[in-house]
Amino acid sequence: MSSSFDLSSLGWHDGLQALLPGGTVPGRVARVHRGAAEVLAADGEHHVRFGAQVRRAAADDPIALPCVGDWAALHRLDEGRYELAEVLPRTTAFVRGGVSRDSRGGLSGDGQGQVLAANVDVVFVAEPAMHASDFADLGRIERLVALAWESGARPVVLITKPDLLDLGLDDLLTDVSAAAPGVAVHPVCSPTGEGLDLVRAHLTGSPGSGSPGSGTAVVLGPSGAGKSTLVNALAGTDVMATQQVRAADGRGRHTTVHREMIMLPGGGLIIDTPGIRRVGLYDMSDGVDLVFSDIEDLAENCRFSDCAHTAEPGCAVLAAVESGELPERRLDSWRRLRREARWMATRTDARLRSEESRKWKIIHKEMRRSGRNRP
Structure with a gap:
């Protein structure tokens, strides 16, 4: 360098x-x-x-x-x-919660988070075309976009490896756009360069950056999504190691094992990350609501202002599911992420209360010790 x-x-x-x-x-x-x-x-x-x-x-x-x-x-x-x-104080921070699955399949964790990247203008959510039409992967896109909104950065979804999809790319882009309302969705083929100009434009025109061409982006997504290949294509050289997706199951290996910031020759910086198997929500306020703005809009027409969209009469959300306007999968995903966000909030509050209690116990112990040592 x-x-x-x-x-x-x-x-x-x-x-x-x-x-x-x-x-x-x-x-x-x-x-x-x-x-x-x-x-x-x-x-x-x-x-x-x-x-x-x-x-x-x-x-x-x-x-x-x-x-x-x-x-x-x-x-x-x-x-x-x-x-x-x-x-120095961060302008944005992409934080994932410490959520995992216990031996019984339930959620477990300590309410603590981990910052994956800081002071980022754009979050590129990379999803391979060969997997992105699966329900679970649409759910992953919703989860990562929610965290991106919550970080203060601007999410952009990149459908990578579109050349491996024989048919249905337009339908796939429509489904992904519906899962991320208001978010730009681009197909990007790194080996051919298709779509790279659109990716660069999000960096060189990033709002809030110090000067033109100084925007910072982070690339997030599962192993095998082509994140490192994308970074290499943007950099114009092999700055990150890459591996082929396993032919047996179509999954990628964890090629990138650390997060690293790369300066791009055309301006801007990009952070490559290891593949994410699961990322928990953390300290959510508006992120989930922004991802599910379509459900929020429908809810304004519910009969009851506190409608939970489960079995209430006059529920506009359930009516939209019944008519086919709203996919049932999307309502289930909304419920799951809202439930997880509430759970993480309680875990975070419990941890903070525990730490505050421990701090005062130490203070009182020192006060008692000082009192005993006075002449």
Whole structure:
């Protein structure tokens, strides 16, 4: 990589400068290791360790852990190295919840989240054409788009590998567009270059970026969706390793094992990510409602303002399902994501209450100890 960087090409602007602590210099996190990160600064790329303040913040809240896309305040040590002294406030953050399945098939987790990417303008949701028409995959698109809206970034759905679909691409695009109302949906064939100009346009025209061509995107999707192939096509060279999808089951291998930010020659930055098997919702407010805006619009015509759309008389949502206007699959997906979002909210509240209780127990213990040690 270059020995120096124009910070404006990384997205740096005057608003961030005002947040920079005195005695530090800015850098953008390109890759994270355990307790350290690769950071791009004006004087080059540096391997920096996390400072004490960063480690303490991350111990209290995993969301505070530095991640790819973060802007960081770097403090120069006496020996000439930098340390990552502080993470600057994020404009956007793509956070997944710590949700998993327990041995009985139920939801489990601790309410803690993980930031997959920060300060991102666009979230590219990549779904391979050969799978995207399955109900489960439409549900995955809805889930990732909900998280994208919640992050504060703009979601865009990319249907990759359209050349592997013999027939029905137009019908597929119609189904995906219905699953993500108001979201741009593009077919993209990385080997031939079809659709790449549309992808680049979302980067070079990203609102909120520091300057033209400085937009940042993250690519999310399952293994085998062609995320790394897309990044290589945009970069014009093989910056990420790729593998073929397994012929036996059509699934991809986890080629990318870490998140990494890549500078693109035509302007903008893109973050490649490992394939996502399952991503839980986290701290949802409007994301689910935005994905299911069609259901929200129908609900305005329900007889009761608090209609749950289950068996209430005069329910416009159930009437739309009955008439075929609204797919039953979509209503089921809405119910599932709403239920999960509520569940995660209760888990998060319980964790915060537990941490607050633990903090005060420590304080009271120290007060009692101090009292016993007084002369």
